[in-house]
Amino acid sequence: MTDIVVPTLGESVSEATVAKWMKKAGDTVRKDETLVELETDKVSVEVSAPEAGVLSEIVAAEGATVNIGAILGRMGGAGAQPAKAEAAPAPKAEAPKPPLAAPPAPQPAAAVTAAKQAPPSVQRIAAEGGVEVSGVTGSGKDGRVTKADALSIIENRGAQSQTPAPHPPLQARVVSDREERVPMTRLRKTIARRLKEAQNTAAMLTTFNEADMSAIMAARNKYKDSFEKKHGVKLGFMSFFVKACIAGLKEIPNVNAEIDGDDIIYKNFYDIGIAVGTDRGLVVPVVRDADHKSMAEIEKEIGELGLKARDGHLKLEDLQGATFTISNGGVYGSLMSTPILNAPQSGILGMHKIQDRPIVIDKQVVVRPMMYLAMSYDHRIVDGKEAVTFLVRVKEGLEDPERMLLDL
Incomplete structure (x- = not known):
């Protein structure tokens, strides 16, 4: 079996939502053929088949939140049998927890000084989010921590502190015959x-x-x-x-x-x-x-x-x-x-x-x-x-x- 995993999604992006499976369990796929589409808060990412074979199992169903490196599904050789007839309604196996964040490496004095000089609005956001920005080199001028940096640190800490639970499928939830309710996508x-x-x-x-x-x-x-x-x-x-x-x-x-x-x-x-x-x-x-x-x-x-x-x-x-x-x-x-x-x-x-x-x-x-x-x-x-x-x-x-x- 070959695991299909969530690829690196880009700077400051640690998780994604499984938007749509292009194949069903049991389907034969070609190498580099698109298997599943992931949606982050910035872009959509297509995950392709690493080799030719059969999509044996879908682990992360549509709507599930997954971290980088999490298993989306599994593939077998051309003669492999599907482990499931169709996609499971929710992941059966718990997605692997991301490694604990390593202690921050010592920063140059100039970087620490720049971080301490973060504007009050950034310090307020960091305090409300329960994070510490001292010792962090930001993306602003002279390494100054910006609002975007603080928000990114808060989001990443949240992703590392807990294993994300799968979301309900991204499908319409009919409330009555006059309206329907659907969850907002990450991009929206x-x-x-x-x-x-x-x-x-x-x-x-x-x-x-x-x-x-x-x-x-x-x-x-x-x-x-x-x-x-x-x-x-x-x-x-x-x-x-x-x-x-x-x-x-x-x-x-x-x-x-x-x-x-x-x-x-x-x-x-x-x-x-x-x-x-x-x-x-x-x-x-x-x-x-x-x-x-x-x-x-x-x-x-x-x-x-x-x-x-x-x-x-x-x-x-x-x-x-x-x-x-x-x-x-x-x-x-x-x-x-x-x-x-x-x-x-x-x-x-x-x-x-x-x-x-x-x-x-x-x-x-x-x-x-x-x-x-x-x-x-x-x-x-x-x-x-x-x-x-x-x-x-x-x-x-x-x-x-x-x-x-x-x-x-």
Whole structure:
């Protein structure tokens, strides 16, 4: 027999939920064929067959919470007989307990000092969670412990202190003929928690403008065939928006910065998050160093990330470290919205539906394809003048893309 175990899930992730078995006990499987899908609070992970054979036994049923290294099922050779006719309703064998945490290694004095200088909000979270952050090297500036570090320590301690009990299957629980109740997925819980934290932490405000999309639409119509023929990807709107936002971020660096305790961290790079809606929920994969990439490279990467998001193949590194986010509600028909910050970022741009509207140009009423733009920002770090100026620069770049691409 070969054990099928929970793989390493990524930094700060210690457990997952068995979302769906793709095979039943007794099924013949090929090597590297997907057996089961796990869901963490960040991404979905597919576990493949380590070898060809028969899925003899399913140990962790759908809905069970499992730790890294726990046994999900067992496989035998091609002639093996299934141990069970079908998946057990709950794990029969207790999942192995993770090893006790080793005592923390001595930290350099600088690291201890940085930890002790954790901001009051982080110290409060650590105290409420019953954890000690002194001697811990954090992910903030100079090793300072951040809020995310404290939450991660609390979550990991909880996973190590007890063997997780299996959850009920992730299926609808009918309450009456008029409604049904289903448990929230890990990803949905994380989305809810992070959005509420952003509202509770940041002094969030939204400013609006609108852009005449005539120039971009004309450029797309003129070059779309030759662009696709040369680069193998369609010329969309997102690359124009990414370039326009980068121009604005370079002029208004506070929008590309974040608050860490009593410090402001200015980012001299431009990793742009692109919000993508999926069946599992909203995820924000990141286009790295977008300022160094051509429009064709940006379009290709956005397309690849979007496909990975919809198929559930995003990795943790695809989702981490964005300095600014763009969200396109226009694809769903939204005319105007107030996007919520993707903490710890200080700004997010909301795109919306392009709609023909009458506007006045040179004292003449004309009909133009217009888009409302919304920019939410953290007023603790970004002043109103800076936010408005940033959005105006985005508008100018979209309405005169040639000037933007020539860096004028």
